[in-house]
Each structure stands twice: as C-alpha cells, then as structure tokens.
Amino acid sequence: MKVSFPRMGNSHCAFRWLLEALGHQVIVPPEISTRTLDLGVRYAPEFACMPFKVVMGTYLEVAEQGAELLITSGGVGPCRAGYYWVLHQQILEEQGYPTRIVAFDPPDCGWRDFWHKLAFVYRSGGVSLRRCLWALQVAWAKLKALDDLEARSLQVRAREVQRGATTRALRQAVATVDAAGSLPEVAEALAHGLRLLDGVDQDDRRECLRVGLTGEIYALLEPVASLSTQEILGHLGAEVERSMYVSRFAGRKGFGPPHAEVVRASRPYLGLECVGGHGVETVGMTVLWARKGFDGVVQVAPFGCTPEIVAKSILPRVSQEYGIPVMSLFFDEQTGPAGVYTRLEAFVDLLYARRRARRGEESRNGSLSRH
Amino acid sequence: MEAFLGIDVGSVSTNLAVLDGQGRLLARQYLRTAGRPIAAVQEGMRALEAELGGAVAIAGVGTTGSARHLTGLLVGADVIKNEITAHAVAALHVEPGVRTVLEIGGQDSKIIILRDGMVIDFAMNTVCAAGTGSFLDQQAARLGVPIQEFGGLALAARHPVRIAGRCTVFAESDMIHKQQLGHSLEDIVAGLCEALVRNYLNNVGKGKEILPPVLFQGGVAANRGLVEAFARHLALPVTVPPHHDVMGAIGAALLARDLRRPGAPTAFKGWRVKDLEFKTTSFECQGCPNLCEVVQFRQEGRVLARWGSRCGKWEADSSGI
Known part of the structure; x- marks a missing residue:
C-alpha cells in the first residue's frame, strides 16, 4: 500500500524506514512549505489550530501523490487534537480522495484497539509479526538517534562561528541516520553524527x-x-x-x-x-x-x-x-x-x-x- | 565634535537623532516613511547635514525599527537593535528611575517593565493592531480632523461614548453608529481614546505590574486625549518625555555610543549616503515549493545583500541579517 504520515521535524526518516521494512511503499511527506499551509488553510475550518491546518495540507499533498493509507496518532484528554484525524478523514473524503487514516491512541487507553491497528499495518504490508517487532526496534533506535542529534544541535548552535554551520552539520548527520538499516548501523550513524556536530567550529569564549x-x-x-x-x-x-x-x-x-x-x-x-x-x-x-x-x-x-x-x-x-x-x-x-x-x-x-x-x-x- | 546618529525606521514614521558623547540631543528629524523607507532616510540625512554641517563627526550609528536591517545596510550601522531595547535605553536615559514604558507606534504597541534600571518584562501587541497610530490616523482623516488636533478634541468631551475597541473594523462601525445617533464629535473621539486605552491595557498590558514613573513614548503620545485616558485608567501620573516621538532613534544612538567596538572606526558611510542610488529588487525563488520572495539590495548597481529565503541559500554577504 502507498502509505504516508504527518511531518514532524526529522522523524520522517524513522517512519519512512519502518513502513518500508513492513512492506509498504512510502510517500515521504514533503517539507512543510507555503503551499502546504495554503492547502491546509483552504480546506480546514478557520478556527482549527495551526497543527490541524499544516497536517491537513500535508495529507492533501500526499493524497495527490496517491497515498492510500495515512498513519497518525490520536490522543485522549481535553485537547481537541485527539479528534483531528476524524475531521481530516472527512475532509479528504469530501475532496474525493479514497485515502484512509489510521490513528493510534496511546496503548494504555486500550490495548486491543492498538493491537488491531498494528496488526492491520504489518499484515497489509505482507510481513510477519517477527519482522514487524524487529523493524519497530530499529525504527525506535533511529527515532532516538534523530532526537539525540537535534538536542545536541540546540546546544552547539549558540557557539557556532559561521552562521548556519550547525544546521548544515545536522542535515548531514540526519542523512547518515536516514541511511542506516540495522541497530549497529544506527549506533554508528549516531556516533558519526555527534562527531559532525561537535566538529562545528565553535567560539568557546562566547558567553x-x-x-x-x-x-x-x-x-x-x-x-x-x-x-x-x-x-x-x-x-x-x-x-x-x-x-x-x-x-x-x-x-x-x-x-x-x-x-x-x-x-x-x-x-x-x-x-x-x-x-x-x-x-x-x-x-x-x-x-x-x-x-x-x-x-x-x-x-x-x-x-x-x-x-x-x-x-x-x-x-x-x-x-x-x-x-x-x-x-x-x-x-x-x-x-x-x-x-x-x-x-x-x-x-x-x-x-x-x-x-x-x-x-x-x-x-x-x-x-x-x-x- | 564627536556625535552619534540613531535612526528608527518604522511603518509610519522615520526618525533620526544625533547625540553628543554625553547623550545630549543635537538635532532630530521626524518624517513620514510613506512606504519608502530608503527615500525617507535619505531625506532625513539631508536635513541633518544641512543643520549640523561640518560641526560634528559621526563616530557611531545605530538603527532600530522594523526596517532596521535595511537601514543598517543603507547607512552603514555599527549597531542594529530591536525597538524594545532601543526604547528602554532611551527611557532610562531620560528618567533613570523609570519603571514602566508605554509605547504606541504606527503599527505596534508595546509595554516595557523595568526595575532598577533594567528591563525585566515586555510585551507587544500580537494578533491585533487596534489602538495603534495608523488607526488613529485613519479615523482622523475620516472625520476630517488634522491628527495634531485629534487628541485635543477629546479633552473637550463632556460625556465620552463607549466604543467597542477590540478590533479596528468594529471600532469604526461602532463610531459611525454613535455618530449617526447624533453624539458630538468630541464625545466620540474621547470614547475612542478610552476604548484604545482599555484595549491596550487588556491586551498588551495584561498581567503586567504597572508602577510609576510611567513614560509614554512614540508618535501617539502626542495625543493628549490618550495621555489623559491612560492617567485616568492607571490612576498614575503619565509623563510624556519632550522628544517622545524620536525616542527609538535616541535609543539607537545611545546604543551606538555604548556598544561600538572600542577603538574601531565606525561603519558609517558618511552623509553622502543621501545622494547614492539604492534600489531593491525582488524575485521569486523557484527552488522549492516555498517560493520565497528574495529581496536584492543594490547600492549604485552593486548587490550589497540579499535576504528573504527560508533556506538561506541566497543570503550571501548579508552580515547581521
């Protein structure tokens, strides 16, 4: 199935890899651009918050490219975001897209529901539970590595000598994690990425x-x-x-x-x-x-x-x-x-x-x- | 004599101030930006040069306001600072004990809270421009009253009407409604002043501890109706400093004096800036779906800087932007 998901920072590297490992064809959500926002604003209710509009825009962009399944998180509690996927689904239908949204609520709100959705995702990709568990493990490692890199970049940037050097190093580091395909490779990519960030020319005297x-x-x-x-x-x-x-x-x-x-x-x-x-x-x-x-x-x-x-x-x-x-x-x-x-x-x-x-x-x- | 030039280019006005090393004001200019910041700055420079001539040597330049980066490139600035810091610095210069600064400019309004000579909190209007100079300008024009006399009218009011001040569009509808009911112009203008102050205090001033001395700065402080309304609502004396309309420029000049690199020559290009040809052109970058509008700034045909691209690929040579 052609699968996609909302874009959040660099996390798409991990999600793309996971869904490909589960046998799906992934449409990587494009970087959030003016067009994404324009599309989202056009079809979203005016008083929905910005995340609703941005995600709506992303969904429409990937639906155009033929996405059949969108995977996202639901949510519980008083924030209305937990209900956003229902409205997103309705708007996609109104626009004539056959795209289906599967939203994962936190597992402790209902293990059965979580399991059913997970089973649907890996079975429709044609892989075994065993492979699914392995893929989840590697994707989790990637996700953690991406966050480690970003967290480090937020420290390094303050002292960079050449403006933009940290952002460039981070981009390179993320690409390395993106390319990794196993736990040892992810560990190596993370170490390499952290070295790249620490290698950014820094002014140690800056307060x-x-x-x-x-x-x-x-x-x-x-x-x-x-x-x-x-x-x-x-x-x-x-x-x-x-x-x-x-x-x-x-x-x-x-x-x-x-x-x-x-x-x-x-x-x-x-x-x-x-x-x-x-x-x-x-x-x-x-x-x-x-x-x-x-x-x-x-x-x-x-x-x-x-x-x-x-x-x-x-x-x-x-x-x-x-x-x-x-x-x-x-x-x-x-x-x-x-x-x-x-x-x-x-x-x-x-x-x-x-x-x-x-x-x-x-x-x-x-x-x-x-x- | 050594002097420092401060330039504050905002949405509505362009202000220039020249101070000596002790911070005394030597000359000032208040001009309308009229959508052409470059021309306004050049006009101001021409007037300052005519006034001061060769009597001063500019040892440092500071720029502030929404066009501070553009202006910094234009004149060659040593310091480029946001308008909150610039206004706070100027307020402390005038009244070292100041604890609250109310500032209302052309398109934004801010509050700055200071204690012991230091900014400890500030806020700017966020989602709504109600209560700023542009709106007052517009209403004065609609009512056919020169803006200079607008505030004075409010003082003559006997029964200020209540105007909905949350949003300028509705405020205008409400003013028209009151006018059609037959209320006097004075009462309507006074009602507008009240509404603007209410809106300011409920929006920008929300949750801030407003303590005296209170300084009211910015072009809008010339409106005596508003000054009175602030004093009444706060139950505090509100002081309008003598050069309230160019405080941003004064702050920028003081920052230029205090922050320039010791011993380093100024980046100021000289008064000749007024005669140089500056041009901005823009193009839409087609590199990605963002379609960023990239601006190119040229001096005598040579590209000095580019800005506006989100990814930074066009931003060559634009140090400090």
Whole structure:
C-alpha cells in the first residue's frame, strides 16, 4: 500500500524506514512549505489550530501523490487534537480522495484497539509479526538517534562561528541516520553524527545563555510551526533545551526529567494531573528549569491552544516566584517572522542584562550584542 | 565634535537623532516613511547635514525599527537593535528611575517593565493592531480632523461614548453608529481614546505590574486625549518625555555610543549616503515549493545583500541579517 504520515521535524526518516521494512511503499511527506499551509488553510475550518491546518495540507499533498493509507496518532484528554484525524478523514473524503487514516491512541487507553491497528499495518504490508517487532526496534533506535542529534544541535548552535554551520552539520548527520538499516548501523550513524556536530567550529569564549523551550507538542516538534524559534534562539547565543521530542512523547526514559517529576513540580500551581495537551508539562518544566538556574524560558504554541493558554496564565506566577523571565509566543498562519525575531531578540537582550546585573557588573548597555 | 546618529525606521514614521558623547540631543528629524523607507532616510540625512554641517563627526550609528536591517545596510550601522531595547535605553536615559514604558507606534504597541534600571518584562501587541497610530490616523482623516488636533478634541468631551475597541473594523462601525445617533464629535473621539486605552491595557498590558514613573513614548503620545485616558485608567501620573516621538532613534544612538567596538572606526558611510542610488529588487525563488520572495539590495548597481529565503541559500554577504 502507498502509505504516508504527518511531518514532524526529522522523524520522517524513522517512519519512512519502518513502513518500508513492513512492506509498504512510502510517500515521504514533503517539507512543510507555503503551499502546504495554503492547502491546509483552504480546506480546514478557520478556527482549527495551526497543527490541524499544516497536517491537513500535508495529507492533501500526499493524497495527490496517491497515498492510500495515512498513519497518525490520536490522543485522549481535553485537547481537541485527539479528534483531528476524524475531521481530516472527512475532509479528504469530501475532496474525493479514497485515502484512509489510521490513528493510534496511546496503548494504555486500550490495548486491543492498538493491537488491531498494528496488526492491520504489518499484515497489509505482507510481513510477519517477527519482522514487524524487529523493524519497530530499529525504527525506535533511529527515532532516538534523530532526537539525540537535534538536542545536541540546540546546544552547539549558540557557539557556532559561521552562521548556519550547525544546521548544515545536522542535515548531514540526519542523512547518515536516514541511511542506516540495522541497530549497529544506527549506533554508528549516531556516533558519526555527534562527531559532525561537535566538529562545528565553535567560539568557546562566547558567553551563552541557557534557555528552556517548552509549549505545545507540534510547535516544538516541527520547527516550521514556530517559525524556527529554536534556531533563532541559537543564533542569538542561547543554548536551548527543549521539553519535548518525538521519542520522549513515545515514552523514552532518561531523556529529560521523568514525567512524574514534571507533574510534581507543577503541583503548587496546578491541582490537576491533566489540563489537556502538555499544559502541565509547560508549567512543570518551567519550574524545573528555574531550579536548575536557567536564564529564561520561551513557550511556543498555536494560537487558540487551550492547554497552553491555561499554562500561559499560570506562568507569570512561576516567573515571579522563581525570578525567571518567561515569554510566550503564539503562532498561526498569519504570524510574521519579523515580529517573532524582534521579540526573541528583545528577550535575549533582557536575559543578558539580568545575568550581568546578577554578577554585579556595571551594565550601561555593555552586555548587549551589536546585532 | 564627536556625535552619534540613531535612526528608527518604522511603518509610519522615520526618525533620526544625533547625540553628543554625553547623550545630549543635537538635532532630530521626524518624517513620514510613506512606504519608502530608503527615500525617507535619505531625506532625513539631508536635513541633518544641512543643520549640523561640518560641526560634528559621526563616530557611531545605530538603527532600530522594523526596517532596521535595511537601514543598517543603507547607512552603514555599527549597531542594529530591536525597538524594545532601543526604547528602554532611551527611557532610562531620560528618567533613570523609570519603571514602566508605554509605547504606541504606527503599527505596534508595546509595554516595557523595568526595575532598577533594567528591563525585566515586555510585551507587544500580537494578533491585533487596534489602538495603534495608523488607526488613529485613519479615523482622523475620516472625520476630517488634522491628527495634531485629534487628541485635543477629546479633552473637550463632556460625556465620552463607549466604543467597542477590540478590533479596528468594529471600532469604526461602532463610531459611525454613535455618530449617526447624533453624539458630538468630541464625545466620540474621547470614547475612542478610552476604548484604545482599555484595549491596550487588556491586551498588551495584561498581567503586567504597572508602577510609576510611567513614560509614554512614540508618535501617539502626542495625543493628549490618550495621555489623559491612560492617567485616568492607571490612576498614575503619565509623563510624556519632550522628544517622545524620536525616542527609538535616541535609543539607537545611545546604543551606538555604548556598544561600538572600542577603538574601531565606525561603519558609517558618511552623509553622502543621501545622494547614492539604492534600489531593491525582488524575485521569486523557484527552488522549492516555498517560493520565497528574495529581496536584492543594490547600492549604485552593486548587490550589497540579499535576504528573504527560508533556506538561506541566497543570503550571501548579508552580515547581521
């Protein structure tokens, strides 16, 4: 079957490989472009959030190329994204595409449903359960490797001497992981990729900030959805730690603080385990980063995202009690890159000035950068 | 004498300020950008040169505002800074104890919260441009009142009407509605000022601790009706600094003074910039489905820089952009 899926950062490398190993023909979702967004906006309800529109656009692009099956995640809880695939399916039908969407809900919400869907995917590819389990293992390793590389790039970029060098090295590293076809190959590709990133020419004397980047999952996983906020922060001299990665979402341990710890950290501010999406994580991570002495936190989310609005209204209190500056940025298809850059630059100026002041240095604007 | 030039090119106005080493204002220009930032900057340079002539030597240049990168290339800037930082720096220069800056410009409005001489928080309007200078301009023109007199009208109001201020389109409908009911012009204009202040405080100022001294900067601070409305809503004195309309440029000049590399010569190209030919051309890159609009900036026919491509492949030589 011709299969495709939503695009989120570099994760398509792992998903493409997995579905090919399961005997499917994969249509790799194209990079999110103006056309993707235009298509999505045209067919989506106006008040759906940006992830809905971007994914809608991607589905229409791959449906044009003949995709028969789309695999995505569902979701539970108050965030409406869990229901998006139903509406996506309906819009695809209205546009005359025979494409079918299979959405995986978290397995602990129903093992039977999860198993039925998994069985459908590997059986329709004509492979055995054994091969399916092996392929899942390798794809999981790839996913983790891709996230490791991205996480490292967010640290390295702050010190790069030549602007863009980190992004180029990351692209090369991702291509190596993309080409790997077994567990040993993935391990080797990861090691090679990390060497590439560490080999980027760095200015060790540059004083860098430590900034946490948190918020809604899609805005974090697909850089285009936040107009590359993570890269801009890097260019401005901030080492970025991100709260969410695909592998972390899928339950990876030891990659960021344990979920229970994040929830515990949010407790003084939120009596609930879940406000939908990752609202609790946004609050909890901000607390944890503040305790670790981070310089600031940036929250990114799609315009109208309820869980993140809940978090946003709590963050000023966290910010005040821990003395950590927090800035929230909300994105929709109307958001202009110039405004985002201006805000991030001003935020970074503020963080540098604070750091200077904390060290008791005479500031007179001396801590600011020239550009 | 050594002097520093600051240029703030915004959507509506282009402002230039020249300061001496102690930060005293030597000359200033406030011009309408009128959609042609390059021409506006050149016109401002011409006026400044005529005023100051050979009396000063420019030792550093700073640019700010939404056209700061373009302007930086145009004149040769030593510092290119966002307008939030520039306004904060200028406010601290005028009033070292300032704790709140309200700034309303042509198309954006911001609030800057400072404590102990340092910016600790800020916000800019996000999804809505209601309450900015462009809208006031438009309404003044619609009502046939010169913008300079617009704010004064509000002060003469006896019973300000309530205008829906969330969105400019609806605000205008509501104003027309009140006008058709027979309310006086003064009451309508005063109602508009109230609505804009309400909207500003509920949107940009949401959740911010606004403490005195409060400075009100930007071109819109010339509107006395708005100043009064702010003072009333905040129950605090609101100060409009003498050069409120060129504070961005003053901030940029101060940044040029403070941040230039010690001992290094300025990147300033000199007053001759006013006579050079600058041109921007653009083309649509066909390299991928993004179809980025790439802008080429030429000085006397030579490409100085390109920008606008998402992947960065065209961005050769555009240092700092």
